[in-house]
Amino acid sequence: MTSSPISKIILDGREFYVKRDDLIDPFLAGNKYRKLYSLLQTPSSKFNKIISYGGTQSNAMLAIAAMCKTKGWEFIYYSKPISQTQKSQESGNLFESKKLGMWHVEIENDNYKELISSLRVNLDDKTYIIDQGGADESAKEGLKVLANEIESENLDISSLATPSGTGTTALFLALALPKYKIYTTPCVGDVEYLKKQMSALYKIPDNLIILEPSKKYHFAKPYPEFLSIYKRLFACGIEFDLLYAPAMWKSLLEQTEEKVLYIHSGGITGNESMLQRYKTKGLNL
Structure with missing residues (x-):
């Protein structure tokens, strides 16, 4: 497979790069x-x-x-x-x-x-x-390939971001790219749960920075602010998943200032059913 492309977007007045792993395959894409x-x-x-x-x-x-x-x-x-x-x-x-x-x-x-x-x-x-x-140690090999792709681009950035369920992607990416700052945020459980999941695989490196959400979010539950971020990103020309991406983007916008490369996790096949849940809840689509 050739290296996935990188797009540049402007979100809320800030410039971001996006590593388009969502384009690898309709189902077998992104961090999976x-x-x-x-x-x-x-x-x-x-x-x-x-x-x-x-x-x-x-x-x-x-x-x-x-x-x-x-x-x-x-x-x-x-x-x-x-x-x-x-x-x-x-x-x-x-x-x-x-x-x-x-x-x-x-x-x-x-x-x-x-x-x-x-x-x-x-x-x-x-x-x-x-x-x-x-969440498997065998994931290390694929994240090393991703790390090599990122380094070969020679972008003017030193910070990356990827959301976390078990934290496997963020952990192995941080280990493979020690010169970069790797941001992540817990999307399933809290910060302590995330640290426990990652620590079961490997010692958490210093360059892996966990951004704590501004409030407690329940995984897969519809939130107006998540839908808002999804729509603003969609207006930039890229569709992101509704389960993980909104929490990560929200934390980035609130807690960081520098230029960041966001690793697109794929997963947009689940958006159809999630958007239906938003509609059922009466939230504006």
């Missing part, structure tokens, strides 16, 4: 492509089954489904029970993942943690488990 890079280079014959787990709005879930479709691997995804409304939706990440062949298994809340903890027991050598959100 980077996280799965190592597996994408793996011969199809090495595995026949991939297992993962998490929420049904997950961008990682859809990316893994796309990868498994390409590789001819079976994909089993575990989640907690979901509503009938979610099951009947004909758009969004769950719908697209199932179209790609994903087998979705719901586990009752009381049994969920135990089931996830037991996944690696008696695992055969043809099955590979990807932890929630793609």
Whole structure:
């Protein structure tokens, strides 16, 4: 794959660069492509089954489904029970993942943690488990490729930004680019949760700066200010996802001043269902 392009935008009077990883592939794009890079280079014959787990709005879930479709691997995804409304939706990440062949298994809340903890027991050598959100040390290889692409551009910037679920992308990008300042913000849980997730993979480097949101946001819940940022960015000519990007852009606008390169995380396939949720809540689209 050739290096993803870089766009320049003006948002609220500030100049930003955007690394267009969203253009890599409709489903297998953004930071999920980077996280799965190592597996994408793996011969199809090495595995026949991939297992993962998490929420049904997950961008990682859809990316893994796309990868498994390409590789001819079976994909089993575990989640907690979901509503009938979610099951009947004909758009969004769950719908697209199932179209790609994903087998979705719901586990009752009381049994969920135990089931996830037991996944690696008696695992055969043809099955590979990807932890929630793609939080895996194998992601390091793909983030190193991204780091090399960024360095080769010789941009007049020393600060990058990428939102965090598990923090895997931000962590390995910071490790690969020690001369750059890497901004991130927690989109799932709080700062302490994010630090715990990253520390489970590697020691957090000094150049990784976590911007704490101005208020507590619940993941995937519609917020007027998030929709506002989404629309302002869209007016700049780029569509960003509604789950992670608004929180990161809001923190950047409020807490930084310098020129920043934003790493587009992809995930815009989930916007159709999220925009419908905004509409249902009566928020102006």
